[in-house]
Amino acid sequence: MRTTVRLDPEVAAAAEELRRERHIGLGEAVNELARAGLLARDRDVPPFRQRTAPVGLKVDVANVAEVLELLDADDAEGAR
Template sequence: MRTTVRLDDDVQAAVERLQREQHISLSEAINKLVRSGLERTPQRRPFTQRTHNIGLRVDVSNVAEALELLDDMER
C-alpha cells in the first residue's frame, strides 16, 4: 500500500537515524518505530481520590440520609 504522510521534524530525524544505523529502507524504519510505540504500555499513576474539607456540618457520606436530614431541617 502506498500512502503519503507528513512527518514532524523530530519523527523524521528518528526515522533517518534508524535508517543510517540499521541500513534499512524508509518504510522499514517507519514500521519499526510505529511497532515499538505500539508495544509500549503507558505508565499510569495509580488513582488517588483527593478530598477537601468544604466546611459541611452534615455527614454526606450517605446521600439518602443527608437529604433526609436536610428535608427535616427545612420543616
C-alpha cells in the first residue's frame, strides 16, 4: 500500500540511519521501526507505581509562602 506520511525529524533520522546500515529502502526501514515499536508495546511491563515515604512534616501546599517559611524555620533550627 502506498501512503504519504509526515515523519518527525528524529523518526526520519532513525529511518535514514537504519536504511543506510542495512542497505534497504526508506519504506522498509520505516516498517522495521514500526514493527519494533509494536513489539515493544506488547511486552509485559508492570504498571508504574509511585512509592512514597513518610517525612514527618505535614504541610498544606495551598499556601506556598507558608510552606517556605516552615521549611526555612526547620533549616534555621537544624543549623543551631
